[in-house]
Structure formats: C-alpha cells, structure tokens
Amino acid sequence: MKRCVLQPGIMDLAKYPFLAEAGEYLRDKGFNLEQLGHPDWAPLVEKAYGRIVVASSGQVYHPEGGRLENPDMEILSFIVAVILLKAAGINTLTRRFSLAEARRAERFLQQDLWANKDKKNLDLPLKIISELFGIRVHVEDDEFVIKVADYLQRAVHFHEKEWKLVNRRVGAGLVHLTSHETVRLIRTELGQYISARIQSISLPPIPDTFKSRVGDLVTLAGRFADAPVVSSDYPPCVKHAIEVLEKGENLPHSGRFLLATYLLARGQTADQIAPLFKNAPDYNERITRYQLEHISGSSGRGTKYQCPSCDKLRSESLCFKVPECDGIINPIQFGRKRGTANA
Numbered sequence: 157m158k159r160c161v162l163q164p165g166i167m168d169l170a171k172y173p174f175l176a177e178a179g180e181y182l183r184d185k186g187f188n189l190e191q192l193g194h195p196d197w198a199p200l201v202e203k204a205y206g207r208i209v210v211a212s213s214g215q216v217y218h219p220e221g222g223r224l225e226n227p228d229m230e231i232l233s234f235i236v237a238v239i240l241l242k243a244a245g246i247n248t249l250t251r252r253f254s255l256a257e258a259r260r261a262e263r264f265l266q267q268d269l270w271a272n273k274d275k276k277n278l279d280l281p282l283k284i285i286s287e288l289f290g291i292r293v294h295v296e297d298d299e300f301v302i303k304v305a306d307y308l309q310r311a312v313h314f315h316e317k318e319w320k321l322v323n324r325r326v327g328a329g330l331v332h333l334t335s336h337e338t339v340r341l342i343r344t345e346l347g348q349y350i351s352a353r354i355q356s357i358s359l360p361p362i363p364d365t366f367k368s369r370v371g372d373l374v375t376l377a378g379r380f381a382d383a384p385v386v387s388s389d390y391p392p393c394v395k396h397a398i399e400v401l402e403k404g405e406n407l408p409h410s411g412r413f414l415l416a417t418y419l420l421a422r423g424q425t426a427d428q429i430a431p432l433f434k435n436a437p438d439y440n441e442r443i444t445r446y447q448l449e450h451i452s453g454s455s456g457r458g459t460k461y462q463c464p465s466c467d468k469l470r471s472e473s474l475c476f477k478v479p480e481c482d483g484i485i486n487p488i489q490f491g492r493k494r495g496t497a498n499a
C-alpha cells in the first residue's frame with residue numbers, strides 16, 4: 157500500500173480521510189474503537205452508515221450544510237464507515253463506497269488545484285497525485301501538464317472523443333489538462349486505492365453498537381444482487397458492455413446508450429433492462445429508470461432512440477468485432493442477414 161508522506165492539517169484530512177495520516181491523527185487524539193462503541197457515539201455510527209447508504213445509491217456524500225464544520229466527525233465517520241463495510245464484507249458495497257469517496261475527493265482535489273495554482277501552493281494535491289499514483293503534475297501556462305505516457309495509460313479507458321490524444325494539446329512530451337481533467341484521470345485509481353485500504357485493514361472485534369448497522373448493510377446489499385440474464389447471441393460489443401457492468405466497473409455513457417437501445421430494439425422493456433445497471437459503481441435507480449424511459453420513447457417527446465451504428469461504436473472504442481460481424485452495419489443485425497436491420 158502506497159503511503160502519502162505529507163503533513164496534512166485536520167481540514168486536509170477531512171477532505172482526504174483515506175490518507176494514512178487520518179488514522180494517525182485520530183490515534184494521536186486518543187480515539188479508539190472501544191471508545192467509539194459507547195452509546196454516546198451513536199450519532200457517529202449513524203453518520204457513517206448514512207455515508208455508505210448515500211454511496212450505494214450512486215450519490216456523493218456531503219456533510220449537512222455542505223461545509224466541513226466538524227472535521228473530526230468527517231474523519232471519524234469515514235473510518236467507522238470503513239469498519240462497518242469491512243465487518244459486512246460485501247464487495248459491491250465496498251466498491252460503491254470507494255468510488256463515491258473517490259468522486260468526493262476528486263472535487264476537493266480539483267478545487268485545491270484550481271484555487272492554489274497561482275499561489276504556487278500546490279503541495280498537497282500534487283503530492284497526493286504524485287505519491288499515491290506516480291503522476292508528476294506541473295503547472296504550465298495556467299494549465300496542468302503530465303507526461304504523455306502517464307496520460308495514455310489512463311485515458312485509454314475513456315471512450316469519449318475529447319480524451320483521444322489527437323484531440324489534446326500536446327507539447328514537449330506533455331499533455332495539457334484542466335484541473336477537472338487532471339483529477340478525473342485518476343478517479344478509478346483513487347477508488348481502487350480506497351478499496352484496497354478497506355480490504356487491507358485487519359478488523360478488531362467491533363463494538364455491539366455497530367452490529368445492527370452491519371446487519372442493515374447486508375440487507376442493503378440485497379438490492380444489488382440481481383444477476384442479469386445475458387443471451388449468448390448478443391453481439392460482442394453488447395456482451396462487453398454487460399461484462400463491464402457485471403464487474404462493477406464504469407461503463408461510459410455511450411456504452412450505456414448502446415446497451416439500452418440494443419436491448420429495447422430486441423423487445424426488452426425498461427423494467428427488464430434496469431437491473432443490468434445495478435452493479436454500476438454510480439448506479440442510481442431513479443436516474444436509470446428516467447434515462448431508460450427517455451431512450452425508449454415512453455417519456456419526454458416520445459422519440460425512441462435507435463441503436464448506434466457499428467461505425468459510431470468503432471469510433472467510440474466500443475466495438476469488439478469478430479468474424480460473425482462481417483457485413484453488418486448495426487449491432488442489431490448481428491446474427492441476422494444484412495439488410496434486415498430495423499425490420
């Protein structure tokens with residue numbers, strides 16, 4: 157496990173509670189698990205549980221009022237959430253929590269990069285990015301720059317056109333990025349880092365006051381347990397999109413659009429399709445249903461969207477062509493003769 161050798165202050169730790177220094181800070185202040193099990197600390201356990209529930213619904217946790225007014229509670233609630241997740245031992249919840257916390261930290265990193273770029277006071281955000289993920293970020297001409305190799309290693313997982321190197325400003329072996337793009341590049345790694353930290357902790361016996369919320373997490377996880385039915389006659393691009401979701405990884409918007417339009421064209425309903433998205437790390441039931449209904453034409457202006465063409469999917473790096481794809485121009489022709497598409 158990489159360790160960020162920084163000297164962050166308490167407000168920094170409230171923003172980035174996954175740093176090893178957060179645990180040390182609390183130990184230095186004399187907090188321990190036995191003490192946190194006292195009924196007086198019940199609001200903290202509720203806050204930690206709420207943090208997991210918010211993450212499981214695909215949202216990003218914010219403290220009440222949106223301000224870090226009680227940094228100790230912010231750090232402690234993260235740590236207790238980690239303990240509850242470890243005790244529940246449910247990978248889906250850990251994955252969702254890790255991604256949501258990565259997205260939360262991403263906002264702070266972006267703000268810290270942007271707010272401090274003129275003040276040459278970028279130590280903390282740059283060190284987090286450099287020491288945890290091995291990316292050296294520099295400020296140049298009011299922009300952030302990283303090595304092309306570091307960029308490509310991460311951007312290859314993004315399918316949107318703007319991430320293609322040809323669409324970036326590149327000079328002297330460096331790629332120019334905004335603060336938002338800089339931290340967006342490391343979201344997945346940050347999520348994996350948080351997840352690895354949760355996996356790596358060895359759990360001492362937990363206080364009785366934590367146990368009912370651990371049981372509630374097991375119940376909560378049941379919402380994400382539906383296994384999607386995947387037909388073997390789906391084209392490889394569609395199978396790939398389903399596999400990405402099954403692994404709980406992030407499928408870009410264009411991949412979700414492909415999946416929805418393809419399955420709708422095959423006669424499935426929004427109700428049948430929705431469970432496929434349940435394992436997506438940013439799953440939100442209400443938004444998923446709204447989007448499926450919109451794409452199917454049953455809401456909004458009633459326009460039913462068509463499955464994108466193979467050419468379009470190829471340009472979005474979502475095509476995984478096999479010989480059976482020869483001669484077709486749209487995934488819904490897969491397994492049928494050319495010319496019968498949209499029939």
Ligand code: SF4
Nearest residue numbers: 391393466475476481
């Ligand atoms: S050729 Fe078309 S159907 Fe085949 S994998 Fe590519 S996009 Fe999908």
